[in-house]
Amino acid sequence: QPHTPEIEQPTTSIDDSFHKQPFIIGVAGGAASGKTTVCDLIIEQLRDQRVVLVNQDSFYHTLTPEELTKVHEYNFDHPDAFDTEKLLRVVEKLKQGQAVDIPKYDFKSYKNDVFPLRRVNPSDVIILEGILIFHDPRVRGLMNMKIFVDTDADVRLARRIRRDTAEKGRDIGMVLDQYSKFVKAAFDDFILPTKKYADVIIPRGGDNHVAIDLIVQHIRTKLGQHDLCKIYPNLYVIQSTFQI
Template sequence: MDLPVVIGIAGGSGSGKTTVLEQIIEEFGADPIAVLDHDAYYQDLSHLPPEERGQFNFDHPDALETNLMREHLDRLIAGEAVEKPVYDFTTHTRREETETVEPRPVIIIEGILVLAEALLEERMDIRIFVDAADDIRLMRRIRRDLEERDRSIEGILEQYERTVRPMHLEFVEPSKREADVIIPRGGHNRVAIQMVMSRIQDLLSGVEQEA
């Protein structure tokens, strides 16, 4: 079996990683792409009282079950389907249902810490870091957490000051050194994204020629 192309997309919270991912899918279509988002692998906090869950440091590598994600990635590379967890960000727990992810010619792993985790980074063919100014990232995070995660503005800012910014400086920003491509100005840099598309197409063409 031909090995798939593995792409890692990292960057700070609100940097535009999802926008880059969506543009790749728009360019190549959803059929040839499998997606593993690191956020799906957050530790289940159902054993903690609800008031303690909100104080958890979700921006530290230990908050994520990266070993399980690596296992799923290896199985996808080997041509096996996996059951990806589904995380509920309003309750900080994993849901009972899972999402089936089938093996595909392109596997994209996405998350703020995927380049900071050697278990994931060493399996990538293309390493992308999406960069954006701190104020832009914070505004996007506030909008997302208000609209999608039922958070208060006070809670969002408290979490940003307590864990998001310190962990970004300690883990996320240094992982930029592992990137093959840095996309400045977030997910709206069409020139940089087009260069990434061309590289993906080159790798896929190589896989097709070997088939």
Template structure:
């Protein structure tokens, strides 16, 4: 991820797209944002988790993003809006603004969006101006500073349209909301925020918004990894997405190097116990109690990765239950001294398990000579 969109950026059309025709011979647009010159330099370190959120206008994309940000309160999360990357309109275009299609892919400065995202991927902060829908130009002051973060939410109606933008995403979410609901929200929003009258809103919807949704936005639904019906009202879907993001963020980079390394998903219960065992004010009794609980979770998680065999049993109601049989001939190896703290949890989970002990002894301070001694190993009794 990240290489395909950096090299050989495909040039897109800069002409103004109207209702079925292009205006030629106009002065080139000046977006008011720093134009890309060369690719970002420097080493690409830990890459952020990029989530694309697409859907029709007023479908609830921003609400979904806000809910994700609120629940990921322990992570650094930033929101990048595609609406910030509209082209500035020239005077001729402003005169015919009622015939301008803001829902067409050509209305967006995708090159600038790619440039800003590329900088964020390389750990560089970017300044994004706010687009003014009254003057149809960027407000160059004040700009919005977006800092590099663990999670980047890229939201917009057409963020799935360009393959170079899609290539940057780790997860793609499509917010699917009924057309009548979207229209009602759009009327309420545009009358309040943009000062438009209802007739103008409905005229624009029938001429541009609905056709653009059918032609450009809805077809990108096939690229989504997750589809959320009803948008921000679907709390269950958002909760599941947040849990998935937490799992991905909690996985150390070593998981990519060692395929047999597994990381237990962090929960508030686990974090609470970690807080207690790390607190200098925690009593010895409480430390031992919560440390044993954490160790047992590790043991149980590890046992789940051992091989199992299918087994059928007869239940007390004389029905057949198809389950699995635990591994036989298990043993534990305790590496003295720290390993001994895990013995009780292993015995509690594996009835009658044999546990041997290994002592690793180092001679000298240089650590060059290491000896291991087999103290006891009852597995030989099998």
């Protein structure tokens, strides 16, 4: 009879259930409003925690050959430009404590699923960032905290010109055309109406360090509550004793 090693059966503990329920933060706001900076500052302050950033940009649809020939007529600021079903599947898996592969999007070739995919492990905090991340009620429903980065339109346009010419290799005429044809209208029609879902609105984006400190404090409080239950899984007994 071969010796069968004793395998300790994992039991469902409070600890496991917390790993399956990370704290999910949504960060929305107009294009070039400073969402990335806000996320980076939150991640930097939470460096002792496991934090993962998921960008809505990673879920842009790949353009068909026909759409590619008329790329200047394609609206990248419309909710239909994103594969929201895929985003939902990915976030639901992460929420359940599973590792996921996130697609990579190439702004120059307009292609998604550029290999290698980005492997993301389950984390304590998941940040979902994107212009229309509050648009779909199912995605919104997964969030524990919603932040809207509120930056003036002129600042957003100036940043966009600088960024798209430097990083995306576009000329200024193209950037301004796209802005007046699609970006401005999509902000008014789709992005701004989602501001009402926000728990916190940050004026001036990444420059607003007070707002970011307050947000990080709140996240820490929420994570601290988890940690306390991990250290003292029978905390509810202590609490009930004191309730007498």
